[in-house]
Each structure stands twice: as structure tokens, then as C-alpha cells.
Amino acid sequence: MAVSTAGKSVKIVVLDGFTLNPGDNPWDAVAQLGELTVHDRTARELTLERASGAAILLTNKTLLDAATLAALPGLRYVSVLATGFNVVDVAAAGRLGIPVSNVPEYASATVAQHVFALLLELTNRVGRHDAAVKDGEWSRCPDFSFCSGSLVELTGLTLGLVGFGRIGRCVANIANAFGMRVIAHTPHPPSSADEPPVDFVPLAELFATADVVSLHCPQTSENAGFVDGPLLAGMKPSAFLINTARGGLVNEHDLAEALNREKLAGAAVDVVSCEPIVADNPLLSARNCLITPHLAWAALAARKRLMSQTAANIAAFLDGNPVNLVNSRELGR
Structure with missing residues (x-):
């Protein structure tokens, strides 16, 4: 219209x-x-x-x-x-x-909010447990409580931010409230990042060190697909990857393979390389991969x-x- x-x-x-x-x-x-x-x-x-x-x-x-x-x-x-x-x-x-x-x-505040909505679903699995209860699993459980897999506490974990602009800073502030350590990689680190404290590190070190990696950088011709197999291979098997930036930053085949081979605990993306998502996108069938339809900004x-x-x-x-x-x-x- x-x-x-x-x-x-x-x-x-x-x-x-x-x-x-x-x-x-x-x-x-x-x-x-x-x-x-x-x-x-x-x-x-x-x-x-x-x-x-x-x-x-x-x-x-x-x-x-x-x-x-x-x-x-x-x-x-x-x-x-x-x-x-x-x-x-x-x-x-x-x-x-x-x-x-x-x-x-x-949209800095609303995107940062969505980052943690995705992260908390990966760590606490609220949606999965809600579905399990409504499917009768709690009613059939012999105990007063049950968990579908291990739950993850954020306090004390390290969050790695790729990009430290307005959104990255908002995410860092929320992470600080959760008691997380924050590290970041950016081409031009600020002279001071005291609120909250942030350590700036090389990209490979960030991926190897972080328990959660969250992407907050623009996509350019130089960095398209930079999150690839070798970089993902350096991550902890217990780590999570979150992308609310641009889908083209990630090699989706490599990410799906890392998830399916349990080289990575989980991923959550609000963006994909081709939008709307195509039926053969490998992330649709990847293990423990959450996908939302580019709504973090909305x-x-x-x-x-x-x-x-x-x-x-x-x-x-x-x-x-x-x-x-x-x-x-x-x-x-």
C-alpha cells in the first residue's frame, strides 16, 4: 500500500x-x-x-x-x-x-534488552520449561521441581562484546548488574571505560576467553563472515554466541556445524544472512539455536x-x- x-x-x-x-x-x-x-x-x-x-x-x-x-x-x-x-x-x-x-x-536500550532476553532463554530455558509444564511433564514428575538440562548462572561469567558503541555499552551495563566480567574488542577502544569496567582485548582472545560472545559491530566488506570455523573452534564448549547486529557477520554453516558437533553450547540470533530467513538456512535445524525474526530494534x-x-x-x-x-x-x- x-x-x-x-x-x-x-x-x-x-x-x-x-x-x-x-x-x-x-x-x-x-x-x-x-x-x-x-x-x-x-x-x-x-x-x-x-x-x-x-x-x-x-x-x-x-x-x-x-x-x-x-x-x-x-x-x-x-x-x-x-x-x-x-x-x-x-x-x-x-x-x-x-x-x-x-x-x-x-534502539540501544531495546536491543540490549533483547540480548539478555536471548541470553536468559539460553541459560534458564524459560520458554522450554513453560512448554514442558503445559505438556504435563511437571504433573508426571515425582519431585516438586525439575529442570530440562542444566541451568547456568551469569554471575561471575565473562561477557565478550565485539564492538563497543552505544548498544555495546548498554549491554555492558546490564552485564555489570548481573555480576558479569566484561571484555570487548573494538578497533578504537575509548580512553576510559570505567562505567562499567571493561577490559579491551584482541579478537581471538575474546572468543577464547568469553563465556558469552555478543556481536555489536557494523557489517562491512572487510568483516563479512568473520565469525567462522576457526574462530568458533577457539571458543569454550560451554560458551554461547549471540548476534543482534547483522547476519552476514557470521558464517552460518560453520556456526551450525559447531553447534551440531557440540563444540559450542548454544547460540541465539536475531539476524540472518538473508532476510526473511530462507527454508534451507542451516541454523533452522542446528542444535540449541534460538532464532528471532529481526525484532530486537522494534x-x-x-x-x-x-x-x-x-x-x-x-x-x-x-x-x-x-x-x-x-x-x-x-x-x-
Whole structure:
């Protein structure tokens, strides 16, 4: 379904707006800034047709590659409806003089919350035990209590964060409240990380040391698939891997093999390499692998912040001072 507001000078097209506003998060703030057309979803073959004539494009997961951008001579600005911006060829956009912005801060708290929802399901198996009770296992049990497998206490365990941006810091704070030690790997460690205390270590050491590894880095051409067989082989057999960042960071075949061979205790992912997930994704049948459908970001409060900041991004561009640029270098700024 496409929603349009006509009669305003700047043409703004949203290519895939449904996940941001499935009906509870109106586009009013964006609509005030121009002639707005909102498409719930856009198939690859319709991208050029729908984007044609737009001065401003908004995309969440609709791909804007170099060829597509070059075929849109009227395009002046792209705002990504997310923090991750790998769906846009930002270098090509920069060469064409098209600023690209993202929304770097809107879902840190809700993503961190989901990280621990996944981790606690791996360690305490709440969903599994609820299903077992409703299936009659507690009624048939001779004891007042039963556990489906060993439960894991977080206090005293080591959490390894790959990436230490806003979300990573939120996760570290929650881990600290659980009494976990936090280590992290990032290309540019902060000069001080006292709240909570964090030790910065090389990547291989993090994977070898941590009881829980959680990914919080952007996906780039350089790190695609970096969580592979050799890196996973260095992890403790009792360790867990959590990915709420980008699915392409993980070699899914290698992860499934590590799980199935019990080289890893479990994994939980909110993202996969191809979304929606395809039927032959190896993680679907992997041992002790939890999968949620890329919803860590999607609490209503977070989506409202995303809508508000997107409108602010567009307004700043229209005022001649774009903010949250992800291709400043390519633009020569």
C-alpha cells in the first residue's frame, strides 16, 4: 500500500516503511517536510520506478546500489531508517554528491534488552520449561521441581562484546548488574571505560576467553563472515554466541556445524544472512539455536524515536546542514 501527501515542493519517497509504521507510528513528522509517498515494501524490480523523481529517499532494507543511485539523477539525499547502512552503496552515493544519513541512536536500550532476553532463554530455558509444564511433564514428575538440562548462572561469567558503541555499552551495563566480567574488542577502544569496567582485548582472545560472545559491530566488506570455523573452534564448549547486529557477520554453516558437533553450547540470533530467513538456512535445524525474526530494534518506543530522528535528519538536510552523515569522507566533508 502506498500513502501519499501531495501539494508540497520536495518529493520524499519511503521504499519500505511497514516495519517502522505497521499502523501505530504515524508518518506525520516526515509528511510535514514535503510531498510524501510511503510504500510498505518495494521489490527489487520496482525500486527505480518508485524512486524516480524523488529528491529524498528513505530506505530500511531496500537495496540502493551504485547502479540504482546512478539511474536517479534527481536524487539529492538518502536517509536510512536504521543504524546499519550496508543497504546503501555509500561510496557511490558520495561520488554522486548524495549525502547519506542513518539514525545512530534510537534502539540501544531495546536491543540490549533483547540480548539478555536471548541470553536468559539460553541459560534458564524459560520458554522450554513453560512448554514442558503445559505438556504435563511437571504433573508426571515425582519431585516438586525439575529442570530440562542444566541451568547456568551469569554471575561471575565473562561477557565478550565485539564492538563497543552505544548498544555495546548498554549491554555492558546490564552485564555489570548481573555480576558479569566484561571484555570487548573494538578497533578504537575509548580512553576510559570505567562505567562499567571493561577490559579491551584482541579478537581471538575474546572468543577464547568469553563465556558469552555478543556481536555489536557494523557489517562491512572487510568483516563479512568473520565469525567462522576457526574462530568458533577457539571458543569454550560451554560458551554461547549471540548476534543482534547483522547476519552476514557470521558464517552460518560453520556456526551450525559447531553447534551440531557440540563444540559450542548454544547460540541465539536475531539476524540472518538473508532476510526473511530462507527454508534451507542451516541454523533452522542446528542444535540449541534460538532464532528471532529481526525484532530486537522494534519496541514501539524505539520506533517512535526512529521516526522522530528521521524527520530531524530530513529537516537538517533541507536546512543545508545534514547530520548523521555516513559518507562524509566520500563527500569530501
